[in-house]
Amino acid sequence: MKHLKFALMLTVAVSSSVVLWVAHAEDTKPAPAPNGITLPSGYQDWRLIAVSHRTDNESLRAILGNDIAIAAAREGKTNPWPDGSILGKLVWKDGTHETWPAATVPDKFVHAEFMVKDATRFADTGGWGFARWLGNEQTPYGEDANFVQECFGCHVPVKDNDYVFTKPVMIPPAP
Numbered sequence: 484m485k486h487l488k489f490a491l492m493l494t495v496a497v498s499s500s501v502v503l504w505v506a507h508a509e510d511t512k513p514a515p516a517p518n519g520i521t522l523p524s525g526y527q528d529w530r531l532i533a534v535s536h537r538t539d540n541e542s543l544r545a546i547l548g549n550d551i552a553i554a555a556a557r558e559g560k561t562n563p564w565p566d567g568s569i570l571g572k573l574v575w576k577d578g579t580h581e582t583w584p585a586a587t588v589p590d591k592f593v594h595a596e597f598m599v600k601d602a603t604r605f606a607d608t609g610g611w612g613f614a615r616w617l618g619n620e621q622t623p624y625g626e627d628a629n630f631v632q633e634c635f636g637c638h639v640p641v642k643d644n645d646y647v648f649t650k651p652v653m654i655p656p657a658p
């Protein structure tokens with residue numbers, strides 16, 4: 484009986500801390516973008532599509548994809564990208580390597596931004612939903628849902644490439 488009581492108390496203690504932990508995790512998830520897109524969870528572990536360096540604003544970028552985007556990139560089926568693809572771009576300010584000054588390396592984290600492919604939901608913006616979160620705090624970018632016009636407008640010159648600038652990088656195939 485004593486054992487049973489202890490086991491019961493333990494179960495209550497463990498399950499209430501799980502509830503608290505889950506509630507806490509939800510509290511700390513960054514707010515959605517003003518157009519309702521939520522920060523894709525686990526994007527930090529996505530695989531590489533390409534890298535880029537912008538000399539006009541001195542920053543380095545890693546362009547990553549979720550599983551659907553990576554499969555499309557590897558098969559060369561990216562015009563159009565299939566529904567469900569998400570492209571992520573992580574941006575850092577240029578830094579200089581302390582022992583090798585000729586090497587430009589990532590410094591301060593600037594933002595993470597995403598293009599979410601859903602030809603129906605985002606028909607007005609070329610089939611892509613745009614969203615950006617700023618800094619380590621991951622603050623959603625944009626006053627209201629109209630911020631996407633700024634994103635979309637700048638991606639229009641690459642309309643013929645499904646509004647995507649990035650060309651998936653060549654990686655030698657696995658043996």
Ligand code: HEC
Pocket residue numbers: 534535537544546570571572596597598613614615624630631633634635637638646647648649650
């Ligand atoms: C001033 C022009 C400009 C604006 C505004 C802009 N982009 Fe881009 N975007 C680019 C360019 C150029 C690239 C490719 C070069 C690079 O990697 O930075 C790019 C690349 C991307 C990529 C990687 C896929 C691709 O198209 O190559 C994503 C994701 C992205 N932008 C999201 C956004 C989001 C979200 C916004 C709005 C919050 C936005 N962009 C606004 C110019 C712009």
